[in-house]
Amino acid sequence: MTGEILLQTLLSGVLIGLIYALVAVGLTMIFGVMDIVNFAHGEFLMFGMYSSFWLFSLFALDPLITLPLTVLMLFALGLVVYQLVIKRIINAPPLSQIFATFGMMILFRGLAQFFWKPDFRTIENSYSSGKVVFAGLHFGLPQIIAGVGAILATGAVWWFINRTRLGAALEATAQDKDAAQLMGIPSQRMFALAWGIGAACAGVAGVLLSSFFPIFPEVGANFILIAFVVVALGGFGSVSGAFWAGIIVGVVEVVGGFLLGPEYKMAIVLSLFLLVLLVRPQGLMGRA
Amino acid sequence: MSRLLVVENLGKRFGGLAANEAISFELQAGQIVGLIGPNGAGKTTLFNCIAGFYQPSEGTIHFLGKDITGHASAQMAHLGIARTFQIVRSFGSLTVLENVMVGAMLRNKGVGAARERALAALEFCGLAGRIAMTASNLTVAEQRRLELARALATEPKLLLLDEIMAGLTPSEVHEAVHLIKEIQLRGIACLIVEHVMEGIMPIADHMIVLDYGRKIAEGTPAEISRNPAVLAAYLGE
């Protein structure tokens, strides 16, 4: 019986961890390519959720069907953010960079509140109350769908970086932007691309979450710190690192919360974060 | 002459790559020693080990008879080893005078005393007219001299100079050579890393040549310039 509960807890941890991984993949990419910490990353996720919500409530279209549209919108938002703000602070002191993205975080929350009210919203679609019973373990259908979706999305990003020319160019810029520039890879475009993909990843995570997580302007706050933790654990800039670190964080959070009480979830995850940062500053899976 | 610095069997590995291997040499008090070798010979690695920026993988470094292997750079400065950087690292938010004052504060934390000593060091290095400027407004040659003044202000017994003549015009090289001789007259020993042999030959008392991380020759500049192994290393570059 206890074994079953533990297994159930473990697997729930993996499922939420997959979402964390996907949010962190975008963040780690931006960090890896530009060395900028994006505090507004949770808000990309929030916009992804609202996009699903409005397409669902206005046109009765399922979030999964409108996913490509949301991805496109978020990719475009990432580019716009890069063009309007980030491009101007590439060489600014780190403090200015932190505050520019922090300001965007507040701005996006304010805009969401302005246009869509501070209310909690939910999507009730055909599968949002669906259940899956497998070997005596119970899972929500939307959580399963989200987990699978997150694997596919993270895999797609990994494939893009490791198996395409454009992805290789992005990786080269992350390694050494001056050398890449000399080899004819335009850094500015790569930066913009990283922001586009980064925002799109967070957007996909938002879409996947939208059928079982409340949607509200501050929802990003629930994910941003966790995403930082995942990025640090996985090694700043590493996509595969973020994937595994996301799962580890999800499991630690859920199992730790189960053992010590859910109110300590965040403290447990952050302690793990500090521990890893101090013992292995390059992350669990980062290059030394 | 007394032995100031004794390096024995020093090795430094990065992962599997050996940047320095089994390097031994001595440096006498008040001596100018040139450390030369082709690009990638391991000069800067050796230099950083002595300056306390790298932990040697093996071997020992003794300074004034004391084992200082693996000491941190701040400790090295306290003991009397000061360095300059190949790529100048001035404190950008401080003036020229304040830059040198930071060095002078090693021996006396009083701001007034530090100012006096910094002014003397700047005067010595020919920067007396630049004290109120920010370091970034200096020419390359002046920035190099600023680093020298800053290091001298710590009152070192041994000065480690990293490619201090790189990128200078012939007349600036001449001035630098003159300055280094003046420093030697004050009883301060110098270990000078140079990529180009010509700059260092006239002033060095002793030369050490590295290639592929190993010491391939040492001796007086005259001996070194006749040494077939050295010529081969430079010609084969």
Place this chain on the structure above:
Amino acid sequence: MTAHRPNTRRNATLALALAVACILPLVVTSPSHQNFLILILMFAQVGVAWNILGGYAGQVSLGHVAFFGIGAYTSTMLFIHAGISPWLGMLAGGLVSSCFAVAIGWPCFRLKGHYFSMATIAVAEILQVLFTNWESVGGAVGLNVPLAEQGWANMVFNTSKLPYYYIALGLLIVTLLANWAIERSFLGYYFRAIKDEPDAASSLGISLTRYKLVAIAISSFFTALGGSFYAQKELYIDPGSVLSTSLSIKMALVTILGGVGSLFGPVLGSTLLTSIEEVTRQAFGGSGMGTDLILYAAIIIVVAVYYPTGIVGWLRQIRRRYAKPEARG
């Protein structure tokens, strides 16, 4: 003679500012306006304290609220359980906070740049979770400062905000004087050297860890004083108000807005930022439309992108522009 003129002018400006600061609450008598002035002074004070570590020594802490919270909780707990006057409690809070700062700084200072900032956020967030679940310090409910006799001995004033104003002003002046002394001593030079070029600093014999610890110990001490003051001003604290990351960010923000690493930068920054917050909240805040957030955020972004040196840097630019033609003539 001429060399002394800028100093004389500066001293006159300072004397004038001090006089205005002393007289202002006598002219502005509405309690809500006085409260607004107190907030300006309080955030200026913690900003000046943050500046020691974040501005001068260049170690960007985004978890300074931990020190603020420790100050608030220490003085309040000592007041509740031992009847110790908040004046003494404030000093105790400062010392506890410094010890805590050194304990977490020692491992965290091995981290550089963003990594350090993130670690400080994590420390503060962990502290918030722990305090929220620690029943002995009131847990999520928080602590009420005991209903003690009103007056200076207990730092409790129910009928007038005026004493709080002057305490905040006094704290700000003390913190500014401490910064001024640091700026002029070898510490000020060492901090800036560490910020500009850590490698060069250590080659000159500066132990980076030791002096970063000195910086965080001083910085956390004065931040904790601000926390104790806040507890007395509100007569109530809880983890949400004295341990929230948004407060850490605000400490850094007033400094950046005013001018990082400059003595009076945080004072200017706090004046501007607190005013903006207050005005936007009064104009739009009640609507729940987020308009106040949007304006606030827009200003932060514009400053970060176009004025990275803050108000002080901007003022210097202007002065330089006007000074040039004179110098030529």
